Amino acid sequence: MDEKIILLKFGGSIITDKAGTGAVDHARLAALAGEIAQRPGLRLVLVHGAGSCGHPEAARYHLQEGVGPANKEGIAVTHEAVAGLNRAVVTALREHGVDAVGIHPLAGCRADNRHLISxxxxxxxxxxxxxxxxxxxxxxxxxxxRGACIISGDQIIRYLAVALGAARVGLATDVPGVLDNGAVVPVITRDTVGRLSIGCSGNTDVTGGMKGKITELLALADEGIESHIFHVSRTAAFLDGKGHGGTIVRK
Incomplete structure (x- = not known):
């Protein structure tokens, strides 16, 4: 593409009560929508996680183990949960003057053995x-x-960053970056990741938490595209191309 696209992901933990049962943080969504609305010239593609709107449903129906006649109901139940969150995100953006539209991966993506292939x-x-x-x-x-599976927002970020030739890739989270023994790791590469102690979320997460995120972002780095992980309060800094105090995953 000729346009320089910014790919930005909102982690599920920052827009929902991830330890709860589908509670959407409308105040946080409004604040983020306001930040985006103040930058109307951006070529932006947004992706968001499921948080408590999808992970519990997927776990209840054991979707990551495969889908057949016994648990096929989980497809509709889980999709409706995440689609509801997507509507909330789009509504917040539109209420702040951002022309946004929701796109559901169920209709346009395919996987094989839990890996996004198209x-x-x-x-x-x-x-x-x-x-x-x-x-x-x-x-x-x-x-x-497997019949069906859960594809994380991080997998979508990796795929789209390459397909769209994204200029910048950012992930807004509830932590200031990737933490190793409590300290932010400024840069992660394949050479350094093995020396880190990266934990996973204590909440229900069927997509691998921070370890799953780093796996996807290292694969993206292999394609020559670096990514940024930062606290949600630093979203404006990332959008403006300024320092965010978080982690950069690069080749």
């Missing part, structure tokens, strides 16, 4: 060219080997 990205390109912000999310998608 994502229809050309409509996303066209939306961005029109000045519209596409908003995708972690979702249940059809899986060639």
């Amino acid at each position: 994502c229809e990205h050309l409509p996303i390109v066209q939306l961005v060219r029109l000045g519209i912000t596409p908003v995708l999310h972690g979702d249940v998608v059809m899986d060639a080997s």
Whole structure:
């Protein structure tokens, strides 16, 4: 693409009560929407995690173990949970004057053995060219080997960053960056990651938590695209291309 796209992910833990049962943080969404609205010239694609709107449902139906006749109901239940959160994100953006539209991976993505193998990205390109912000999310998608599975927002970030040739990739989280024994790790590469002690979320997360995130971002770094992990309060700094005090994952 000619346009320089910024790919930004809101972690599920910052827009929902991840330890709860689907409570959306509307105040946080409004604040983030306001930050984006103040930067109307950005070519932005948003992705958000599921938080407590999807992870508990996916775990209840054991979707990560595969889907068949016994648990197929979990596809609809889980998708509706994450789609509801997506509507809340889009609504917040539109209320602040950002022309945004929700895109559901269930309809446009496929996986094989829990790995994202395709994502229809050309409509996303066209939306961005029109000045519209596409908003995708972690979702249940059809899986060639398992029937269906959960695809994380991090997997979508990795796929789209390459497909769209993203200029910058950022992940807003509830921590100031990747932490190793309580301290922010400024840079992570494949050479250094093995020396780190990276924990996982204590909440229900069927997509691997921080370790899953780093796995995806290191694979993205292999493609020559670096990514930034920072506290949600530093979102404006990232959007403006300024220092965010978080972690950069690079080749």
